[in-house]
Amino acid sequence: MESNYATSKICSFKNATKCDLALEPDITELFAKSQDPEELRHLWVEWHRAAGARARDNFTQYVQLDNEAAKLNDFKDVAEWWQAEYEVADFEAQLARLWEDVKPLYQQLHAYVRRRLRDKYGDQVVSQKGPIPAHLLGNMWAQTWNNIESFTRPYPDKKEVDITQAMQEQNYTALKMFQMSDEFFRSLNLTAMPEKFWKNSIIEKPTDREIVCHASAWDFYDGEDFRIKQCTTIDYEYFQTTHHEMGHIQYFLQYRHQPVIFRDGANPGFHEAVGDTIALSVSSPKHLRRVGLVSGDAEDEQTEINQLYKMGIDKIVFLPFAYTLDLFRYGVFRGETRPEDYNCHYWQLREALQGVEPPVNRTEEDFDAAAKYHVSADVEYARYYVSFIIQFQFHRALCQLAGEYVPEDLTKKLVDCDIYQSVAAGNALANMLKMGSSRPWPDAMEALTGQRAMRADGLLEYFRPLHDWLRAENQRTGEHIGWEPSKIQYCTSE
Numbered sequence: 001m002e003s004n005y006a007t008s009k010i011c012s013f014k015n016a017t018k019c020d021l022a023l024e025p026d027i028t029e030l031f032a033k034s035q036d037p038e039e040l041r042h043l044w045v046e047w048h049r050a051a052g053a054r055a056r057d058n059f060t061q062y063v064q065l066d067n068e069a070a071k072l073n074d075f076k077d078v079a080e081w082w083q084a085e086y087e088v089a090d091f092e093a094q095l096a097r098l099w100e101d102v103k104p105l106y107q108q109l110h111a112y113v114r115r116r117l118r119d120k121y122g123d124q125v126v127s128q129k130g131p132i133p134a135h136l137l138g139n140m141w142a143q144t145w146n147n148i149e150s151f152t153r154p155y156p157d158k159k160e161v162d163i164t165q166a167m168q169e170q171n172y173t174a175l176k177m178f179q180m181s182d183e184f185f186r187s188l189n190l191t192a193m194p195e196k197f198w199k200n201s202i203i204e205k206p207t208d209r210e211i212v213c214h215a216s217a218w219d220f221y222d223g224e225d226f227r228i229k230q231c232t233t234i235d236y237e238y239f240q241t242t243h244h245e246m247g248h249i250q251y252f253l254q255y256r257h258q259p260v261i262f263r264d265g266a267n268p269g270f271h272e273a274v275g276d277t278i279a280l281s282v283s284s285p286k287h288l289r290r291v292g293l294v295s296g297d298a299e300d301e302q303t304e305i306n307q308l309y310k311m312g313i314d315k316i317v318f319l320p321f322a323y324t325l326d327l328f329r330y331g332v333f334r335g336e337t338r339p340e341d342y343n344c345h346y347w348q349l350r351e352a353l354q355g356v357e358p359p360v361n362r363t364e365e366d367f368d369a370a371a372k373y374h375v376s377a378d379v380e381y382a383r384y385y386v387s388f389i390i391q392f393q394f395h396r397a398l399c400q401l402a403g404e405y406v407p408e409d410l411t412k413k414l415v416d417c418d419i420y421q422s423v424a425a426g427n428a429l430a431n432m433l434k435m436g437s438s439r440p441w442p443d444a445m446e447a448l449t450g451q452r453a454m455r456a457d458g459l460l461e462y463f464r465p466l467h468d469w470l471r472a473e474n475q476r477t478g479e480h481i482g483w484e485p486s487k488i489q490y491c492t493s494e
């Protein structure tokens with residue numbers, strides 16, 4: 001399945017004889033740039049056929065085999081095996097509670113984006129009250145909506161902050177992105193990338209062979225060999241991904257003195273949150289100005305709403321996507337979802353939680369879940385849902401330590417925080433990372449944030465001004481909040 005995903009190719013919409021388009025970089029770039037619903041639909045359908053439908057039989061077999069492995073490890077099924085990593089009895093209940101906390105904010109953002117897409121594509125393509133067609137959101141899985149920011153942001157007349165364009169104009173290279181990330185970590189008094197890292201990593205897509213392009217970070221458990229493999233392209237998304245992967249490497253470096261058994265994240269979400277927490281500082285206007293990716297100051301209310309919107313279509317919209325992916329797979333591993341219901345249940349969850357619908361009717365010939373890397377590669381996904389919650393708890397604690405955030409002080413707001421060069425913040429982060437998985441994760445969380453539980457309060461505090469703005473704006477335009485059932489057919493049986 002992983003090899004099928006990594007080598008799948010589809011034909012171009014504009015040139016039916018050009019059939020060598022790979023997901024990275026070709027389809028990803030087309031999907032990010034195209035504003036032609038027909039081309040986007042073509043790319044969506046062809047990719048879901050090649051990487052999704054084609055994996056259905058292997059996936060069905062993998063479920064049986066992986067559940068057998070789970071039982072041999074004294075678990076009921078793979079769902080229980082995956083959840084054991086979080087060491088709390090009510091993990092799924094906690095995920096559900098976190099979703100209830102964030103859902104109102106998501107529904108406001110969803111309603112606003114649906115209106116802006118309807119303004120652009122018309123109400124024959126985007127309905128007033130229904131789910132949003134998934135192929136119009138700038139990302140193959142609609143997991144982050146950054147690529148539609150340019151024509152949906154709240155205040156379009158405010159100066160456009162196009163990081164991708166600035167990076168390309170300044171001739172950024174993959175190596176420069178890695179060196180900048182390494183320098184950020186060193187500015188916090190964290191550990192520099194060792195010499196083997198620079199020698200052994202693969203940071204650009206090779207031209208002589210096919211590799212798994214999906215980014216990954218590797219610990220060779222010898223205390224000196226650590227590597228990243230990614231097919232970097234010069235754009236904002238890979239700027240984020242580079243910090244994400246470097247966060248994994250920094251965690252490896254910080255716990256390399258632990259016994260091997262403890263050289264892991266406090267829980268899988270912690271490992272995913274390190275790089276993204278740093279990236280929250282890097283993507284702040286203050287830091288982007290510091291490194292020359294954004295010019296001018298323009299610190300006014302409208303610019304701040306645009307900035308929070310840009311962060312929100314990355315971080316808020318990701319949560320229902322991540323939640324759906326593993327709610328679906330928990331049901332599959334438990335046998336609640338049979339193979340003949342795979343695609344129907346997948347889309348029922350995506351419509352119910354994310355308020356999106358497929359661009360065309362689906363049948364059980366399709367298997368759209370496997371069109372996402374982690375499903376084809378047997379990688380658990382709840383870790384990212386946890387990460388997108390706790391990274392705001394980490395960010396708030398680090399910002400306070402850096403003197404960058406003072407509650408109730410309007411000159412020290414969370415959205416403006418950049419912990420760059422704060423040794424106090426870096427030392428606190430290092431002390432948590434050094435524990436690895438040697439302590440229960442509530443102890444690690446408490447060491448850095450004073451809290452012992454996952455809570456949405458950090459995220460909700462960060463986005464509060466955006467939430468207020470969205471409620472007022474949706475009220476002003478009389479937007480329907482939430483979505484009515486989809487008219488697309490994707491459950492052939494019932």
Ligand SMILES: O=C(CCC(O)(O)[C@H](Cc1ccccc1)NC(=O)c1ccccc1)N[C@@H](Cc1c[nH]c2ccccc12)C(=O)O
Binds near residue numbers: 214215217218241384
């Ligand atoms: O999948 C990734 C990055 C890949 C990974 O670094 O998480 C990688 C996935 C993987 C796991 C197992 C085998 C092969 C790939 N995880 C690691 O490399 C990793 C390293 C150490 C410990 C655990 C995982 N990001 C997610 C979503 C995401 C979270 N933060 C982001 C920031 C920018 C862009 C995307 C994301 C995605 O693309 O859907």
Ligand SMILES: [Zn+2]
Binds near residue numbers: 244245248271272
């Ligand atoms: Zn990761």
